[in-house]
Amino acid sequence: MNIYDIAAEAGVSISTVSRVMNHKGNVNPEMKKRIEEVLKKYDYKPSAIARGMVSKTMKTVAVLVTDIRIPQFASQVYAVEQEFSREGYNVMVCNTGENIENCDKYINTLSQKQVDGIVTIGSVFSRLAEYPEITSKMRWSPVVMANGEIDLPNFYSVLLNEQEGLRAGIRLLYGKGKKKICLLCDLETNLGARMKESFLKILKDLKIDRKEEQVISCKNGMEEGAWAVRLLMENGCSFDGLIFGREITAIGGMKELRKAGLRIPEDVSVIGWGDSISALTCQPELTTVDMKAEQMGILCVRILHGLLQNQEPQAPVIIEPEIILRGSTG
Amino acid sequence: MNIYDIAAEAGVSISTVSRVMNHKGNVNPEMKKRIEEVLKKYDYKPSAIARGMVSKTMKTVAVLVTDIRIPQFASQVYAVEQEFSREGYNVMVCNTGENIENCDKYINTLSQKQVDGIVTIGSVFSRLAEYPEITSKMRWSPVVMANGEIDLPNFYSVLLNEQEGLRAGIRLLYGKGKKKICLLCDLETNLGARMKESFLKILKDLKIDRKEEQVISCKNGMEEGAWAVRLLMENGCSFDGLIFGREITAIGGMKELRKAGLRIPEDVSVIGWGDSISALTCQPELTTVDMKAEQMGILCVRILHGLLQNQEPQAPVIIEPEIILRGSTG
DNA sequence: TTGAAAGCGCTACCAC
């Protein structure tokens, strides 16, 4: 069943059927009605592929994410999908893994399929800047980066004001009398490196002058969080406030603290970084800097969808995080 | 840049270029080399849309899932995406929500885009059987259901042996001397209803004869788990073993038990149903019946990919769950 | 207001 069949049955030309289906141009009301009846009779849906061939769009966008199993990412992908779905787009999901070079494979097929746009989720994708052979292949469509930034004409950003989040966290701990604060995050990531920088700057602003290790690098994961805390204790570092770069590492860290007989929040207060249910399942519940995953996803869609409608590109959007108080900080 | 440009630059016809690109038919080695050089020079990628127009496939499949933010579902979608990606397919994700009728909207666009196949994730989709007006629109492609089953020619299934999982859970509790066991799951779902049935059957098999409420219906969610436990206690029901239909409800339930001063596992042993990190973040760690989400995703892909290659359709595949022992059962 | 026809970029068939 194709447009010719419909046209034949309605006794008109395919042009007119096309006009009726797309609500374009003027069509005699009577004829229109006749065509619509045939359309309904067969519940006819025109081929998006043939349409895409002419119009150069399949109404499909792609999301690049390292791993959709990570709750924050899942939330963002969810928001992106739901928003785009409302605009009539479908969303392809690509789990690239941490290794940025894997993007290449996806970019190849996405460009062949001419997806209308790309959303990247997670700070790793900022590293694409180091792979011009990949970004050069990404010029056919706009790219909106959640938590990432690349200085190229078709790349746009939605960023989180991490520094303010960190500042709020430090203020909170400080207000509770916790003045020996450490930051534990993955310094090998762009986000982690930025956090360290902000952290040291804020401490300086606050005229806090700690000699002991203040920043420990640890990968994301529960085990790694526990490991980092152990390291801190083995080094004889004294601390009474910990800020983690991820919820899951914070939870691993809390387990280790408990194992060492330290009470949370009495002996050590803990702050995580995220926005997922995990913060509620752990004991005590975890105070977090809310990364506003869903809001970020929604904003990415607003920008990308705007671009697809030829709206003016926007300056990088900055989202303000919010600190959510729970048991781990008393 | 299209196939004509490549052909012109190489001084050959588009037929030959097509043959080289698709490694089909015989081409003079010299000419082949010349064409490949031009192809490489421009890093030329043929349009998947034009190709799809002829070949009737865009090498794309879709996943229908209620909500990708639920960890088990995220794991399954992840597995499906990774496996299909290895086979050269892209995966569209559709978050349909609990309301099955929302599928209609997605099915319409998916059929227009002629996706090669569909994977559904979660037992809700069994309910599609009640909506022939939707399933009738799903005939253009094979559908493989994870945890679901519909008796239609193009629908295939990968199922979990829930009864065995439940039996293992009950045996475990029984072995620990816990003989007053309750099941807490959402009876309004297909899965929940089946679990209740299995549960009662197993108790009967084991000649366990409990008079008190043994099955409580509670929706999925932490609050709901807590609510169900409260209900159980308010009813004065005595129990020493709880089996929940979801991890998250189990965690909510454990919180409530703790609040009531009950020790886990000494006073009450708890078993959840799932396969996610939450079981490790809670306190104590949760014993679960592993739903084998990733394995299930992988099997769905094997079946669907086989069907796309015109391999023989398979009988429903049944996966055996596995019980993972942790602190909540001692 | 309607229809004829070109053309989107490719694959596959049929001649040569």
Add this chain to the structure above:
DNA sequence: GTGGTAGCGCTTTCAA
């Protein structure tokens, strides 16, 4: 072994 060409199902222009 190679090239010409029909045709996939649509949208869009141009004439009528």
